[in-house]
Amino acid sequence: MKALVLLLISSALISGSLGKPVFPEREKDPKFWNAWAQKTLKNALTLQDLNKNQAKNLILFLGDGMGVPTVTAARILKGQLSGQSGEETLLEMDKFPFLSLAKTYNTNSQVPDSAGTATAYLCGVKANEGTVGVSAAAVRSDCNTTEGNQVTSILKWAKDAGKSVGIVTTTRVNHATPSAAYAHSVDRDWYSDNEMPAEALQAGCKDIARQLFENIPNIDVVMGGGRKYMFPKNESDVEYPNVAKHSGTRKDGRNLVQEWITKMQNKNSHYVWNKSQLLSLNPANVEYLLGLFEPGDLPYELERNTDTDPSLTEMVDVAIKILKKNPNGFYLLVEGGRIDHGHHEGKAKQALHEAVEMDRAIGRADLLTSTHDTMTVVTADHSHVFNFGGYTVRGNTIFGLAPMLSDVDQKPFTAILYGNGPGYKIVNSARENVSTIDYQDNNYQAQAAVPLSMETHGGEDVAVFAKGPLAHLLHGVNEQNYIPHVMAYAACIGQNRDHCSTRGNGEHLHPSLAALVSLLTITRLIC
Numbered sequence: 462m463k464a465l466v467l468l469l470i471s472s473a474l475i476s477g478s479l480g481k482p483v484f485p486e487r488e489k490d491p492k493f494w495n496a497w498a499q500k501t502l503k504n505a506l507t508l509q510d511l512n513k514n515q516a517k518n519l520i521l522f523l524g525d526g527m528g529v530p531t532v533t534a535a536r537i538l539k540g541q542l543s544g545q546s547g548e549e550t551l552l553e554m555d556k557f558p559f560l561s562l563a564k565t566y567n568t569n570s571q572v573p574d575s576a577g578t579a580t581a582y583l584c585g586v587k588a589n590e591g592t593v594g595v596s597a598a599a600v601r602s603d604c605n606t607t608e609g610n611q612v613t614s615i616l617k618w619a620k621d622a623g624k625s626v627g628i629v630t631t632t633r634v635n636h637a638t639p640s641a642a643y644a645h646s647v648d649r650d651w652y653s654d655n656e657m658p659a660e661a662l663q664a665g666c667k668d669i670a671r672q673l674f675e676n677i678p679n680i681d682v683v684m685g686g687g688r689k690y691m692f693p694k695n696e697s698d699v700e701y702p703n704v705a706k707h708s709g710t711r712k713d714g715r716n717l718v719q720e721w722i723t724k725m726q727n728k729n730s731h732y733v734w735n736k737s738q739l740l741s742l743n744p745a746n747v748e749y750l751l752g753l754f755e756p757g758d759l760p761y762e763l764e765r766n767t768d769t770d771p772s773l774t775e776m777v778d779v780a781i782k783i784l785k786k787n788p789n790g791f792y793l794l795v796e797g798g799r800i801d802h803g804h805h806e807g808k809a810k811q812a813l814h815e816a817v818e819m820d821r822a823i824g825r826a827d828l829l830t831s832t833h834d835t836m837t838v839v840t841a842d843h844s845h846v847f848n849f850g851g852y853t854v855r856g857n858t859i860f861g862l863a864p865m866l867s868d869v870d871q872k873p874f875t876a877i878l879y880g881n882g883p884g885y886k887i888v889n890s891a892r893e894n895v896s897t898i899d900y901q902d903n904n905y906q907a908q909a910a911v912p913l914s915m916e917t918h919g920g921e922d923v924a925v926f927a928k929g930p931l932a933h934l935l936h937g938v939n940e941q942n943y944i945p946h947v948m949a950y951a952a953c954i955g956q957n958r959d960h961c962s963t964r965g966n967g968e969h970l971h972p973s974l975a976a977l978v979s980l981l982t983i984t985r986l987i988c
């Protein structure tokens with residue numbers, strides 16, 4: 462019976478994708494919408510009782526390139542993957558009570574890149590494009606502008622305050638986003654010494670992979686890709702021993718993984734390079750974890766070999782279970798790093814499945830933490846020139862066609878389109894007729910207005926979703942570098958701790974009350 466109902470629902474949705482709108486009968490009744498809105502209002506009224514706890518734990522989920530159109534399209538996709546029409550679906554991030562917009566521009570760029578923006582939302586300072594962990598006084602690729610211009614990240618502030626810290630990404634662990642958490646590099650592309658100019662090495666600049674191990678002592682959890690940058694040049698890869706492009710890259714001949722293993726021995730530390738090793742760990746017995754699952758970036762979720770590579774959700778699950786053992790709490794940076802790559806390739810289906818997977822990871826983190834003591838923020842570094850439109854009917858597959866032909870060339874068009882990118886395609890000196898090809902293929906490149914081998918970032922604001930202690934401070938339209946200031950304030954780390962109680966992880970107190978408490982504490986000590 463249940464199967465029959467499901468079958469009926471899915472066949473109804475298929476007819477929806479053919480152009481007939483499908484929506485539940487109850488939506489015709491005003492009572493349905495009124496009741497839903499009243500329930501939302503009731504929930505909103507409870508938010509007047511603000512959560513002013515001190516945040517013990519901080520989690521930042523960063524969807525690389527996850528602009529607002531990507532969030533909406535991922536929501537519809539997630540709903541459709543579970544048999545709904547999709548528009549009404551709630552993403553995990555949609556359930557966060559507080560929302561703001563972040564202005565993403567870099568100091569020298571109206572439309573930003575992932576390096577300058579990472580410096581903003583991790584180090585609290587806007588910076589030039591292409592640079593990580595240095596202020597805007599540093600010039601891209603100019604090694605000699607590094608010294609004196611380094612800025613530190615909230616991951617370091619958290620570590621200095623005795624918290625455990627972690628980085629989990631689907632890209633290389635030395636890619637732009639994660640690297641701003643630990644490195645100071647005037648060039649995001651200096652992955653290992655192999656990618657650096659000789660002058661920069663001579664002038665004393667260090668590659669980013671090396672800085673991962675040398676800058677902040679003992680980052681507790683690091684998971685992602687990027688193995689090849691850690692091994693000596695030409696040393697064959699453990700997983701792809703016969704593929705030369707996956708071999709080690711380091712010209713200095715160092716084996717950073719072996720150095721880490723040696724340094725961390727007797728500290729309940731584990732290095733893993735595949736999924737079965739990761740999932741066989743008991744997080745209760747692990748203090749330090751280094752997981753490098755691919756020589757470069759991890760594969761797209763749609764192409765992942767589920768026997769060898771963990772999903773983002775699986776990595777986040779293990780990371781939080783390890784980090785949360787610290788009674789002082791933790792800071793965790795999670796990057797859904799390949800949403801951006803899917804868009805750059807014009808492959809909207811890859812990008813949106815990456816976004817849905819990050820949303821699953823947000824759900825897993827929710828199960829493992831409490832809003833009582835954990836502040837979680839979900840945002841993007843920047844947007845893309847990705848969009849969807851065309852008056853599609855309710856329940857239309859997100860990868861489907863608009864329900865009309867162009868009134869200019871009389872051809873169909875997909876709802877998803879890019880402003881520029883590799884999907885620009887002329888066939889017989891005219892726009893391609895998408896009905897002659899499989900526009901629902903995983904690697905279909907949606908049409909773009911301007912031909913470019915790589916689709917570009919977008920310049921509009923991105924959403925910042927927040928929940929947990931002091932999440933309401935993320936409201937309105939703000940500069941992107943405001944984010945770590947709020948998170949640090951909520952956790953009483955970094956600068957600006959005057960508001961913090963002397964009792965550690967307790968409730969926030971009014972400053973004068975806090976002064977009274979400390980006076981009483983001192984008095985008690987004296988007596």
Ligand SMILES: *[C@@H]1O[C@H](CO)[C@@H](O)[C@H](O)[C@H]1NC(C)=O
Pocket residue numbers: 603604605606660
């Ligand atoms: C820094 O290096 C660049 C070359 O990379 C050079 O042109 C410049 O003069 C140097 N500046 C200083 C202050 O040494």
Ligand SMILES: *[C@@H]1O[C@H](CO)[C@@H](O)[C@H](O)[C@H]1NC(C)=O
Pocket residue numbers: 694695712
């Ligand atoms: C690595 O291999 C290339 C190609 O075989 C060779 O030219 C290069 O000298 C090797 N480098 C090292 C450090 O072994």
Ligand SMILES: *[C@@H]1O[C@H](CO)[C@@H](O)[C@H](O)[C@H]1NC(C)=O
Pocket residue numbers: 734735736737738768769
């Ligand atoms: C995972 O790594 C372990 C340890 O090196 C190895 O024994 C195992 O075969 C690997 N599994 C896969 C699927 O590669």
Ligand SMILES: *[C@@H]1O[C@H](CO)[C@@H](O)[C@H](O)[C@H]1NC(C)=O
Pocket residue numbers: 870871872894895896897
């Ligand atoms: C587009 O392709 C479809 C499917 O082959 C065809 O029915 C339609 O006539 C084509 N439209 C134009 C304008 O060529």
Ligand SMILES: [Zn+2]
Pocket residue numbers: 526575801802805918
């Ligand atoms: Zn990008």
